Amino acid sequence: MSSKMLKFVSTDKAMPEKRKAEKRVADFDEIYDDFDAVEAETQSSRCSQCGVPFCQVNCPLHNNIPDWLMLTAEGRMQEAYELSSQTNNFPEICGRICPQDRLCEGSCVIEKGFESVTIGAVEKHITETAFAEGWVKPAAPRVERAESIGIIGAGPAGLAAAEMLRHRGYQVHIYDRYDRIGGLLMYGIPGFKLEKSIVERRGQLLIDGGVHFHLGVDIGGEISFADIRAKHDAILVATGVYKARDIAAPGSGLDGIVPALEYLTVSNRKSLGDNVAAFDSGALNAEGKDVVVIGGGDTAMDCVRTAIRQKAKSVSCLYRRDRANMPGSQREVQNAEEEGVVFKWLSAPQAFLGDDKVRAVQAQRIHLGQPDATGRQVPEVIDGSAHELPADMVIKALGFDPEDLPTMFGQDGLEVTRWGTLKIDWRTMMTNLDGVFAAGDIVRGASLVVWGVRDGRDAAEAIDQWIMAAADAPRAAGAGR
Numbered sequence: 001m002s003s004k005m006l007k008f009v010s011t012d013k014a015m016p017e018k019r020k021a022e023k024r025v026a027d028f029d030e031i032y033d034d035f036d037a038v039e040a041e042t043q044s045s046r047c048s049q050c051g052v053p054f055c056q057v058n059c060p061l062h063n064n065i066p067d068w069l070m071l072t073a074e075g076r077m078q079e080a081y082e083l084s085s086q087t088n089n090f091p092e093i094c095g096r097i098c099p100q101d102r103l104c105e106g107s108c109v110i111e112k113g114f115e116s117v118t119i120g121a122v123e124k125h126i127t128e129t130a131f132a133e134g135w136v137k138p139a140a141p142r143v144e145r146a147e148s149i150g151i152i153g154a155g156p157a158g159l160a161a162a163e164m165l166r167h168r169g170y171q172v173h174i175y176d177r178y179d180r181i182g183g184l185l186m187y188g189i190p191g192f193k194l195e196k197s198i199v200e201r202r203g204q205l206l207i208d209g210g211v212h213f214h215l216g217v218d219i220g221g222e223i224s225f226a227d228i229r230a231k232h233d234a235i236l237v238a239t240g241v242y243k244a245r246d247i248a249a250p251g252s253g254l255d256g257i258v259p260a261l262e263y264l265t266v267s268n269r270k271s272l273g274d275n276v277a278a279f280d281s282g283a284l285n286a287e288g289k290d291v292v293v294i295g296g297g298d299t300a301m302d303c304v305r306t307a308i309r310q311k312a313k314s315v316s317c318l319y320r321r322d323r324a325n326m327p328g329s330q331r332e333v334q335n336a337e338e339e340g341v342v343f344k345w346l347s348a349p350q351a352f353l354g355d356d357k358v359r360a361v362q363a364q365r366i367h368l369g370q371p372d373a374t375g376r377q378v379p380e381v382i383d384g385s386a387h388e389l390p391a392d393m394v395i396k397a398l399g400f401d402p403e404d405l406p407t408m409f410g411q412d413g414l415e416v417t418r419w420g421t422l423k424i425d426w427r428t429m430m431t432n433l434d435g436v437f438a439a440g441d442i443v444r445g446a447s448l449v450v451w452g453v454r455d456g457r458d459a460a461e462a463i464d465q466w467i468m469a470a471a472d473a474p475r476a477a478g479a480g481r
Contacts, residue, residue: 095124155183157440160456251352
């Protein structure tokens with residue numbers, strides 16, 4: 001073991017410098033600076049190099065975290081990058097947006113008081129160093145294969161699968177309804193968490209590696225799924241889940257009550273320089289408004305922090321559980337509080353008030369009762385606790401469900417689960433349609449980017465095995481096997 005490691009007993013945990021709240025709310029730039037080489041080496045040296053690395057075990061990609069931390073501590077940055085990129089197609093993105101406090105850093109065995117290793121910021125530093133030094137190269141397969149793979153969806157799962165398949169020489173075509181590469185990385189995550197140039201850089205790398213993108217394409221509309229399937233030797237469906245969950249409460253149809261993804265997409269398009277009528281008209285612009293966001297996940301945190309940057313009059317987050325039970329990142333909650341967001345814990349909407357347009361949310365206070373079958377305490381309404389919150393805009397961040405893909409694709413035989421996600425054999429990643437695979441949120445349900453990358457990598461491996469088996473079948477038959 002390197003003599004540079006196990007410094008957690010003498011070196012305090014540190015995050016990269018964070019811009020002051022009063023400055024960062026004036027723009028959509030990322031709020032954290034990058035580590036420099038010295039800071040990255042110092043923080044990496046805190047790793048205890050434990051025999052069973054729970055950070056690695058609890059990472060969906062099983063990244064070799066202790067090893068690349070040691071290489072970084074020793075200043076062996078190119079080796080650190082090569083190791084990091086072996087298991088993760090987008091380490092600079094995951095280093096920025098993964099909820100490390102719930103995954104790798106939250107699993108660190110360094111006891112409280114010494115605090116966990118700052119894994120995410122080091123991961124980001126490794127790959128940004130690699131880009132600066134020219135170590136990041138597009139896919140360059142040794143042999144080009146004739147087989148063609150069609151991927152529906154240019155989000156994390158589709159992009160990860162595309163890169164893995166190009167490394168093996170397949171001809172890869174990605175189809176997406178959006179006009180830019182990235183899916184939710186581009187339009188669903190605000191720039192203060194992930195600047196769009198980072199996503200565009202990865203997209204260009206894939207283009208340089210020979211991936212063909214067909215953007216602004218409506219599969220099931222202008223191009224049928226059957227046509228796409230006929231063009232390619234295999235299909236990967238990686239559409240994600242975009243159908244917003246709604247809330248059944250009186251007044252939920254009033255003007256000024258909007259879905260989270262629609263709100264975030266408009267904001268991101270505006271930041272990218274697009275002409276966006278819904279923003280310019282004020283319909284999806286929070287400026288000067290009392291904004292209430294309903295929900296407690298990462299999407300809710302994106303919405304409240306976006307509204308602050310749009311110069312909302314006030315921003316409140318309404319969540320039916322307490323802080324300890326919210327699904328979003330605690331780090332994001334802290335950032336939001338610093339920026340002026342007010343959290344209304346243990347509160348749930350009862351009704352939306354107004355004539356044609358919303359003017360207030362009628363909320364009820366909640367008590368957490370006995371745990372249910374999942375172990376989570378059940379929210380119970382406190383009688384007589386109704387109260388009003390002024391609201392010119394209400395943003396529903398209640399999660400996402402899959403769209404009805406069998407109907408959209410005109411494939412009634414495409415099997416789905418009882419949740420509407422595509423049903424696959426997890427050993428092969430294939431749906432019930434021969435040669436049609438699926439990965440990411442459309443299989444898993446709304447989840448993390450890192451899980452999308454994992455599923456995309458697994459799907460690429462499964463597609464390769466299926467095609468190779470098909471190619472080998474005639475040879476096996478001829479040999480009498």
